[in-house]
Amino acid sequence: MLKISGVSKSFTLHNQAGVKIPVMSEAHLSVSAGECIALVGPSGAGKSTLMRMAYGNYLVDAGEIWVGDVCLSSASPRDILMLRRQTLGYVSQFLRVVPRVPTTEVVAEPLLALGVEREVAHERAITLLKALNIPQRLWSLSPMTFSGGEQQRVNIARGFIHTYPVLLLDEPTASLDAENRAVVLSLIEQARARGAAILGIFHDEAAREQVCTGEIDVSQFL
Template sequence: MHTIDAPYILNVENLGKQFQLHLVDGRIITPFIDVTFNVRQGSLFMISGKSGAGKTTILKCIYRTYLTNQGHIWYDSEEFGTVDIASADENIISRLREQELGFCSQFLKVLPRVPALDVTAEPLIRRGVPRNEALEEASRWLARLQIEESRWLASPLTFSGGEQQRLNLARAFIAEPRILLLDEPTASLDAVSKSIVLDMIGEATAKGVTILTVSHDIAAIQDLADDTFWLEV
């Protein structure tokens, strides 16, 4: 039985991923192979590397958006003990996403006509937080990220790119997951918003949230990062 040594919360071992391009003669591409790293609980762990190296793909493997072709992703779950995310049952993965794992993409995906306030509150409502409390907490996060109150009842699909990114971040941070995966969290942000998000990251890790991030904005993230993993092409 695999065990994770304290103070680590995540062990990635010999991870590999391939994609088959069915529209291009079925050829196989391999973004990465034999990736191994350990992540300390409550740390900010940055994955760096050239474009196309597979950094975001690693985050998606950890969140289990993608299935891996080889290796293990050992996670020290609060509810289930040591879990191999790479091979765990879908029911366990769904439960982990609901209670312990968070993912913030660069791109907003929401149902049309659902107000921004409800979109932000959704992770808390899924956990059983009363709706009025969840909406109140969502309003605090939207205000902190400087989304005007007049926009809270509008669909996020009407927002600018920067507003959508800030809403995405509010929705990711509101639930305080044990592990939070951030894909380019400062990519579309102005200087003021970037400063706010960096403060949010620092506060979250201080509370014990483990954050893995992919970022080309190395100058902004590196000063906060506890560990950096360079992904070779």
């Protein structure tokens, strides 16, 4: 479902005489349906960079990234947007939403974009918000006003509302208490059980041991 083959990446510092900083060379990995692979390695090894390339936020300098039968390295922006809508989900550490949009609408939006009836999409959003212990009094408010932990849970609800065949998870249990951490790990296990291919960054070693089927040390690609 997800294949990274021979991927290299460097960044050019245009404000420092065009110095090039290589961050990754000849990276390769694959994630099949029902697998959850953890990216591990020290800070600065390139875990987040690899995730962003897998989501199409960063272009690769060399190599290919395949999501199903779509090659991100050569796909058009339209194809990448369609892939994100239907196939490729991403839970980042930070919630980025349009201000003043109610939380239920933020969470339901991925289903609404797919043409799911509003009532059905909102019911699913409410189910996830309840499971993740977001108080009902907050559902009609913008999540921009929430605490960091609450925003993270809204982000998770939004990321899991659609049954994406491929999921990218960037520290999904960060800043969560034990109860909500358990809910998130259960959502990951359910996604694996239905056949999702999951690539994630898990600094929480216990979480990694619970939900991951393997790990890749990205420092080998430096």
